[in-house]
Amino acid sequence: MRASATSAVQKALVVISLVLLCVLLYQPCVVAGQIELSTSVEALDGGVSIDGNKLVVDERDPVDKWKVTYHITAVQADQVSRIFAVDSYGPGLAVESARATSGDVFISPAGKRGYGQSIEWSGFSLEPGGRASLTVVLGVVLGTSGSSVGQDRAPSRDYVLNAGMVVEFVTGQRAEAHESVGKGYSVEVRRRPQVLLTMSSPELEWYIRRPGVYYVKAFHGTVASNALVVISFSDFTHLKNVNTGAVIPVYYSLQTEHPGVHEWILPEELSAVFLEVLPYEEAVEWALWQRVILEEQSVGEYIGGGVITFTMQNVQDAFGGG
Numbered sequence: 001m002r003a004s005a006t007s008a009v010q011k012a013l014v015v016i017s018l019v020l021l022c023v024l025l026y027q028p029c030v031v032a033g034q035i036e037l038s039t040s041v042e043a044l045d046g047g048v049s050i051d052g053n054k055l056v057v058d059e060r061d062p063v064d065k066w067k068v069t070y071h072i073t074a075v076q077a078d079q080v081s082r083i084f085a086v087d088s089y090g091p092g093l094a095v096e097s098a099r100a101t102s103g104d105v106f107i108s109p110a111g112k113r114g115y116g117q118s119i120e121w122s123g124f125s126l127e128p129g130g131r132a133s134l135t136v137v138l139g140v141v142l143g144t145s146g147s148s149v150g151q152d153r154a155p156s157r158d159y160v161l162n163a164g165m166v167v168e169f170v171t172g173q174r175a176e177a178h179e180s181v182g183k184g185y186s187v188e189v190r191r192r193p194q195v196l197l198t199m200s201s202p203e204l205e206w207y208i209r210r211p212g213v214y215y216v217k218a219f220h221g222t223v224a225s226n227a228l229v230v231i232s233f234s235d236f237t238h239l240k241n242v243n244t245g246a247v248i249p250v251y252y253s254l255q256t257e258h259p260g261v262h263e264w265i266l267p268e269e270l271s272a273v274f275l276e277v278l279p280y281e282e283a284v285e286w287a288l289w290q291r292v293i294l295e296e297q298s299v300g301e302y303i304g305g306g307v308i309t310f311t312m313q314n315v316q317d318a319f320g321g322g
Helices: none
Strands: 006-021 035-043 048-051 055-059 064-075 080-088 093-100 105-106 118-122 131-140 159-162 166-171 176-181 185-190 195-199 203-208 212-225 227-232 238-239 250-253 275-276 284-294 300-316
Touching: 035 055, 035 176, 064 080, 064 159, 080 131, 093 105, 093 118, 118 131, 176 284, 195 300, 203 212, 203 284, 212 227, 212 300, 275 284
Parallel strands: 006 300, 055 185
Antiparallel strands: 006 203, 035 064, 048 055, 064 131, 080 118, 080 166, 093 131, 105 118, 159 185, 166 176, 195 212, 212 284, 227 275, 227 300, 238 300, 250 284
16 A cells, blocks of 8 residues: 545535515405495505515514504495494504594403403494594504513514404394404514525645545534525535546535544435524534545545535515515
């Protein structure tokens, strides 16, 4: 066995890919019965889009004031009387104002179970074709964790806007009782996909002078993201002499610390393995170790390569071009 001076170069191409899923739906309000009850919601600041009964806001452009408008219209030939309407709001919201075109409005400190304040609207009747409106302004005062968000005021997670107005009333000479339920909304605070990657040099060079088994932490780094990140590996090969075609066997390990004896895999097996990095506040470390076995291969330059891909999974972007 003769000593040899061998140079091996391993290069890794880093690819960052982003999977985007965009779904935007609009569900119109359904009207039926003795009255027509409609509920509309408007953001008084910030940006918002509609996804069914869900209001989607961007965490970088949050909404801290909502305007909820209710309309009750008598659509049948009978008079609608003894109207009593109530709606409850999420625990992170406060009623700042409530104005009605007819009747009396009472702000209750506690609504239905699991909600915060509620509005009670009563003391009015509607002739056939008559209409009454109630406008409520809500301020966002608490994060969904229950602690004050301070000057920023933006909740950190999704929250409920309102339960949906319930209207009780009677019609006709027999004073028949009826009930109608309006639309409730929830708010999704959608985060823009963000990822911060660090990585050692994408190129590794070995200078080996004698036969033996050698290993090193070839590539390593950290991942911090607000979404699930998958690290995958492809096109990794053994080291091959650029002139003669001779091969130096290579093994890989994905341990962050020193790999054990049975924790090494072949390049072709590496492509079937991936790492999942869950959303964390702190950066998560990853590593790829490389082991080479030099025997009696000829002196020369040996080259190999591979691709490391970082993919953000299940990312939704409802704001257009973000």
